[in-house]
Each structure stands twice: as C-alpha cells, then as structure tokens.
Amino acid sequence: MRLVLGPMEGVLDHLMREILTEINDYDLCVTEFVRVVDQALPPHVFHKICPELLQGSQTRSQTPIHIQLLGQDPRWMAENAVIAEGLGAKGIDLNFGCPARLVNKSKGGAALLQHPELIYQVIKACREAVDDKVPVTAKIRLGWDNPEDCFEIVDAVEKAGANELTVHARTKSAGYKASEIKWDYIRQIREKTTLPLIANGEIWNHADGQRCMETTQVNSLMVCRGAFNVPNLGNVVKHNASPMSxxxxxxxxxxxxxxxxxxxxxxxxxxxxxxxxxxxxxxxxxxxxxxxxxxxxxxxxxxxxxxxxxxxxxxxxx
CATH class of the missing domain: 1.20.225.30 (Dihydrouridine synthase, C-terminal recognition domain)
Incomplete structure (x- = not known):
C-alpha cells in the first residue's frame, strides 16, 4: 500500500505535516493550496505554504512534499508551476476538488468540475511548462452533482498528460456526507484509464483502507480528515497499528x-x-x-x- 497525507486548507500546515510525518509512515504529503489568480506569485508565498522547499521539498523525516496550486487560468497556473519547480518542488498538484463555497464562487477548485475542457487546458499548460521529471498530478471529485460526469473529467485529465490522479469519491454537492461515498466509481474509472490513481474519502481505520482498496482495485490511498481524529492514522491504515492512546x-x-x-x-x-x-x-x-x-x-x-x-x-x- 502507498499512503498519502492529503491537504486540508487552514489545518494541515507545515508544522502539522512535521508532526504527522514523524509519527507515521506516509509515502507523500501534499500542501495546502497556493491560490493562483492573474499573476506570477513571489517566492515568499510558496515558502509560507511550503517552507520545506528550503530542506529539499521534504519534511525532516524525509517524507516528500508536492505543492498544490488552485486556479483556473492555464497561463498563470503554468507560470506559477514553473516558479514552484524553480524553488525545488518535487511535484505539482492541481486542485479541482475543493468544495469550499468561497473558492467555488471565484471559479476555483470543484467549480472546474463543470468544465472538463478547462481542466484539460490547465493541466496541459502546467505539464508542458515544467520538466518531465517533475510530476504534475491532479485531485478531483466525481463531479459537481452527478457522479457520472467523472468519466469525462478523468478523460480530460489523462489526455492533458497528468502523471497521477487522486479521486475523492463524492460529488461536490455531496459535501462530506458519509452516505454519499461512492468508491465503486473509482473502480469503474480504474477500468477505463491507464492513469495511476489514488483513492480518497471515508478512510478512518485499517478496515476502511482494506475495503477501499478491494472495492476500487487501487492500492494507493489518501487520508485527510481522519489524520486529525487519530494522529497515527497513517500507521493504523497502513500497518494495522493500534490507535494512539x-x-x-x-x-x-x-x-x-x-x-x-x-x-x-x-x-x-x-x-x-x-x-x-x-x-x-x-x-x-x-x-x-x-x-x-x-x-x-x-x-x-x-x-x-x-x-x-x-x-x-x-x-x-x-
């Protein structure tokens, strides 16, 4: 199993990453998003979100970190991807899944799920802008309100040249309702794409992780909220460790x-x-x-x- 510590805006900052990667066997973590609008951002913006850039783009426990960008303008997303690369980012992750109302209102995050062509343009621009050795990945939900839209979205992500895709198995309108999780859609995506996939959503313990992998046929998982409920969730999911006392x-x-x-x-x-x-x-x-x-x-x-x-x-x- 490969396990990723996912981003949580306003919660999972560099200090929390330091602690959680120290006590867990995570293979990768992703930063909170850098908001891109209509300009090339100065280095200090990237360093604030990801001070680990100054130590090889990894935590002190040597867990690699990818920088996440959120925006909808292909040109500016690409230019900022180049800046992140120049600062030493080990990977660029593109956010098309954030359900926050303020973000969506400004046409960011999950709002782009309604526009697969724009997702394609953003990913393609970033992929062409940075060195082939730097992975460009994406994170999506199944769609805005219809999970069937995921297939068109994934097709756009794949054709744009993304190296990997994280799928949160709910639509934007489903929010974080446990009853709305649809892992089976990730399995259907797995059957239709050659893209490496990471499954995300409702993984709270070891049994959940095993069920998710069995259902999705994907052996890479991402945990987010649960990592705050149980601080050693990474080892609980990955190694069946006992929850921290x-x-x-x-x-x-x-x-x-x-x-x-x-x-x-x-x-x-x-x-x-x-x-x-x-x-x-x-x-x-x-x-x-x-x-x-x-x-x-x-x-x-x-x-x-x-x-x-x-x-x-x-x-x-x-």
Whole structure:
C-alpha cells in the first residue's frame, strides 16, 4: 500500500505535516493550496505554504512534499508551476476538488468540475511548462452533482498528460456526507484509464483502507480528515497499528505547542489547537473535557500551561 497525507486548507500546515510525518509512515504529503489568480506569485508565498522547499521539498523525516496550486487560468497556473519547480518542488498538484463555497464562487477548485475542457487546458499548460521529471498530478471529485460526469473529467485529465490522479469519491454537492461515498466509481474509472490513481474519502481505520482498496482495485490511498481524529492514522491504515492512546495524544498536543509557538510566535496557536480539538473529540471522549477547559483562552501561554497540568494529572492518576 502507498499512503498519502492529503491537504486540508487552514489545518494541515507545515508544522502539522512535521508532526504527522514523524509519527507515521506516509509515502507523500501534499500542501495546502497556493491560490493562483492573474499573476506570477513571489517566492515568499510558496515558502509560507511550503517552507520545506528550503530542506529539499521534504519534511525532516524525509517524507516528500508536492505543492498544490488552485486556479483556473492555464497561463498563470503554468507560470506559477514553473516558479514552484524553480524553488525545488518535487511535484505539482492541481486542485479541482475543493468544495469550499468561497473558492467555488471565484471559479476555483470543484467549480472546474463543470468544465472538463478547462481542466484539460490547465493541466496541459502546467505539464508542458515544467520538466518531465517533475510530476504534475491532479485531485478531483466525481463531479459537481452527478457522479457520472467523472468519466469525462478523468478523460480530460489523462489526455492533458497528468502523471497521477487522486479521486475523492463524492460529488461536490455531496459535501462530506458519509452516505454519499461512492468508491465503486473509482473502480469503474480504474477500468477505463491507464492513469495511476489514488483513492480518497471515508478512510478512518485499517478496515476502511482494506475495503477501499478491494472495492476500487487501487492500492494507493489518501487520508485527510481522519489524520486529525487519530494522529497515527497513517500507521493504523497502513500497518494495522493500534490507535494512539489518549495520554500519547496529550503529549503530541504539547509537542505541537512547541512547534507552533516557535514557528509562528504563538499568534495562531489558540485557533489552530482548538480546531484540532474539534477533530480529536470525535475519537477521544476525554478531549471534550480538556477542550471545555481551554476554549475561553485566546493566548498560547495559558493553553499550554493548562495542557501541561492536565498531562501531569494523568500521570499522577496512574
């Protein structure tokens, strides 16, 4: 099995990538998107999203990273792909799946699923602009509101020369509803294309990963939201490891605090750690109490202090 840690806008930043690739056996991770509109972006924009460019486009645990671009103008997407390549990107991933309303309103992400010809033009322009040794990949959903549209979309991706395709097995209109997952469409795509595929959507544990591979006949998987519910989900899915215990998660929260405060001077830490708790609560009932105790704090120091005292109480109880 090949396992990819997928992008999550506003959540899976470089600090979180550092932690999750350190404790999991991921084969690849993809950055949050770089928004491309109508200009060539300066290097600092790419370095902000992917500071790992300065260390060989990989995390400290040597997990390679691909930079994701989101936009709809073939020329500017290609020009920014060239900039990313020049900065050392190991791969360029193109986002045609983001369902966020604000992104779609500005004709980005999943909005392009309604225009396979434009998807073709964007991928083709990027593929022709960068060196053949740099993979150009894409991520899509099954369609805007009709999963049958996936076949035309995939045909456009393949003909444009993409090296690989990640398919999130829901339409844009289906959002993230578990009942709307349609892994069988990935199997049908597999039968119609020679493109290497990555299957994505509703992979929360080892059994889900096995069922997804059996259903889709694809042995490359991507996990996203579940990686925040269970921090060692990569090893759970890939190696059937046991989910991380709650005391271990608390230690990881403190490690994240160190990374986050050192990296961004604590400015964003309160919001980011609370956002992480919104995921942890779905897996760990104990997270509810700890979240209630820190949710009113808007500075890093009291949050970290409280988590440290909570950790000490855990060990005292043992």
């Amino acid at each position: 709650w005391p271990e998660v608390v230690e990881l929260l403190l490690l994240y605090s160190t990374y986050e405060i050192e990296g961004d001077k604590g400015l964003y830490y309160p919001n980011r750690v609370k956002q992480w708790f919104s995921y942890l609560k779905q897996q760990y009932p104990e997270a509810n109490r700890l979240f209630r105790e820190i949710r009113t704090f808007n500075k890093a120091a009291p949050i970290v202090d409280h988590i440290q005292r909570y950790r000490d109480e855990l060990y005292t109880a043992v």
